[in-house]
């Protein structure tokens with residue numbers, strides 16, 4: 299076998315490594331495509347039914363494309379609303395720092411060249427002056443470098459705050475959070491608002507520095523380098539980088555999609571843990587001692603997430619090998635060639651001392667230029683990762699924006715309407731143009747109720763609840779009792795018939811599982827009035843645990859007497875004596891019993907004293923006697939009740955009864971007056 303020369307061996311090695319990287323990249327690319335399909339299916343497991351999927355927006359392809367540019371532009375408009383905004387000022391300061399840094403680098407490389415030259419010439423006075431200049435330059439250089447990092451962090455935080463506040467505005471208006479999570483199946487909205495927005499903000503602020511700085515470097519250093527090596531050699535270097543970037547791009551896997559999928563899988567894993575925290579008691583009662591079921595579910599999520607992350611890491615490793623080989627090391631070889639070639643072919647002899655100074659300066663500048671171009675070539679990686687974060691944030695933004703606008707709600711109702719018509723051909727016969735109006739009392743006229751799947755629950759329902767005429771609703775499980783309330787509260791769109799209801803604020807709703815806010819005991823009763831500041835409340839008088847409830851009736855807050863009356867009426871006044879009175883802070887969700895929570899919720903109704911109270915089995919955990927007392931108090935306070943209850947004993951607190959039969963075929967109902 300012929301023995302290869304050293305040069306031939308090097309050529310073969312280079313060809314082998316280059317070819318290997320290309321083939322490896324392509325194989326990986328194909329594997330990732332197959333893997334993506336699988337992961338996309340896993341990320342969508344939250345979409346519960348075909349009908350709900352029909353109501354969801356179509357998923358757009360996650361890549362660096364025109365859609366990404368449009369979405370990014372929209373997000374940036376939110377992050378930086380005007381050229382005079384705080385964010386714009388921060389970006390301008392950052393740009394100034396970047397320019398200063400490039401100028402400083404140019405200046406320092408000049409000093410390095412002179413230092414080298416003065417050492418070779420043994421010109422010590424020049425060396426000393428140069429050294430002093432060097433030491434001075436270090437001060438602004440250190441300041442500018444740290445300032446750049448600080449500004450980057452400030453920009454990222456400012457963008458995150460602006461974007462999160464915007465999302466909060468849309469997400470919490472018109473009860474979008476309910477539709478997004480319950481009906482639209484938008485996965486992990488909480489993770490998107492907290493983690494993904496933060497990742498997006500830090501990626502975009504990083505991208506600005508990593509794009510703007512190398513561009514500046516290239517422009518300035520090209521001009522400086524032209525003095526020693528001319529433009530021709532530099533363009534050879536740029537041509538090499540252009541070819542390299544095309545090659546790297548061709549072997550790059552879909553990084554944007556992988557970033558988005560990784561975030562989705564991380565969200566699902568966190569969600570699985572969150573479920574354990576919120577259902578700890580039920581799980582603890584029934585789960586086998588080894589925790590097998592929960593462990594299996596958690597490990598399943600963990601494995602999916604880890605499998606994806608492992609593949610991503612391997613892909614990044616291959617990519618880094620290709621990047622390092624082509625950009626970092628081979629670029630230095632090309633740089634040296636570019637510098638040495640003109641000297642090699644030049645006929646004129648140059649002063650060796652001058653040449654040393656030029657060499658040091660040029661090498662320094664060339665290294666900086668190469669690293670700047672290298673950074674620019676690798677910017678595609680940052681851009682693709684940014685595209686992944688952008689798609690996660692945009693999906694949420696588009697979803698909440700669509701749901702918070704009137705047009706979006708109409709589109710959704712229209713889609714649901716179509717589904718209902720497909721599911722129920724008879725509907726045409728009973729169809730009444732849906733209309734929801736505001737009036738003094740609650741009234742249903744020819745209303746047909748449908749679930750979000752389009753299944754009919756109640757057909758052609760007509761009844762009214764005038765003020766003072768409380769109505770009890772009874773019927774088997776799943777017959778649509780709660781759904782009636784959901785449509786009345788406009789959580790589900792009305793599909794057919796006319797509903798008249800008093801405006802919000804005049805109807806108070808209580809569910810079987812009361813929602814307890816973070817805050818004091820006073821805040822629990824006053825909810826949904828925003829909580830009072832804890833520090834302000836605790837400045838007042840301390841509660842004495844031995845004092846009677848009556849003696850505690852003073853005015854720490856103007857409403858305190860009403861709060862105490864409500865607690866008294868629901869027989870949980872003793873809670874006030876447990877700690878800091880109405881100012882006590884506790885994890886209410888954990889410390890109160892089921893019945894106490896429900897009593898606290900009834901205290902809320904008594905405190906607010908609305909015209910109507912809609913009660914959805916809100917006393918199911920209270921003892922039979924206690925339940926009757928609560929109803930007596932509610933009636934006594936003049937509130938008109940629309941209650942769902944299973945105990946026949948509660949009929950006597952109502953003037954009428956609506957029974958839903960729950961049969962899937964008839965979807966019938968019966969309304970009767972009660973002699974109370």
Ligand SMILES: Nc1ncnc2c1ncn2[C@@H]1O[C@H](COP(=O)(O)OP(=O)(O)OP(=O)(O)O)[C@@H](O)[C@H]1O
Pocket residue numbers: 480481749750751755773774775776777778779780781782
């Ligand atoms: N978000 C939803 N998506 C699809 N179907 C739903 C949704 N919420 C409720 N349903 C279905 O609508 C039907 C009526 O539910 P609803 O909660 O109104 O029953 P209910 O009469 O209050 O029952 P219960 O007495 O058990 O509380 C049920 O079959 C339920 O599965």
